[in-house]
Amino acid sequence: MSLKERIQEDWKNAMKAKDSFRASVLNMAKAAILYDEKTNGKALDDEQVIAVLSREVKKRKESLEEFKKGNRQDLAEQVQKEIEILLEYLPQQLTEDEIAEIIRSAVDEVGANSIKDMGKVMAIVAPKVKGRADGKLVSEMVKKFLQ
Known part of the structure; x- marks a missing residue:
């Protein structure tokens, strides 16, 4: 169904x-x-x-x-x-810890080390969290991670 x-x-x-x-x-x-x-x-x-x-x-x-x-x-x-x-109709939302882990792996994959690399990190993270996390929250977490 x-x-x-x-x-x-x-x-x-x-x-x-x-x-x-x-x-x-x-x-x-x-x-x-x-x-x-x-x-x-x-x-x-x-x-x-x-x-x-x-x-x-x-x-x-x-x-x-x-x-x-x-x-x-x-x-x-x-x-x-x-x-x-x-x-009830959406997939289980990711926790902040799960989002942080996805961000960490994306940062390692891209080799990001400054806020200038945010676009590259978001390009990898966004498809992985699509529908399972709020984009605004993910963006804020990526920003904090890269600072």
Whole structure:
């Protein structure tokens, strides 16, 4: 069963169980996937669906930060629950230690020794962590590692 089919099936189950919040989140995910399919003119494979879901999680994390800054705890909790539901459909996220190990091996491979080599390191690290780590976090870690 593809990831898209799994989301569709879980959405149906949430509707049957009258879990309106979960159904709403999955419906938003389905809409984002459908939008990308319409834009690209073809059906998305699992990797592309993961990219769409990652983008949706990223948007919600940004919203979460803004709600926390604005002391809107009610909205922050709601967005946090949305993130948790979406994360169920993404691959297991890498820990900072795992990311650091990938960065270390990339730095050794490239022979990087300054921040000027960040592009070379990121070119190796990015495909290895794609969909399993936040790009912003990875970029910050590479920067720290090269300083």
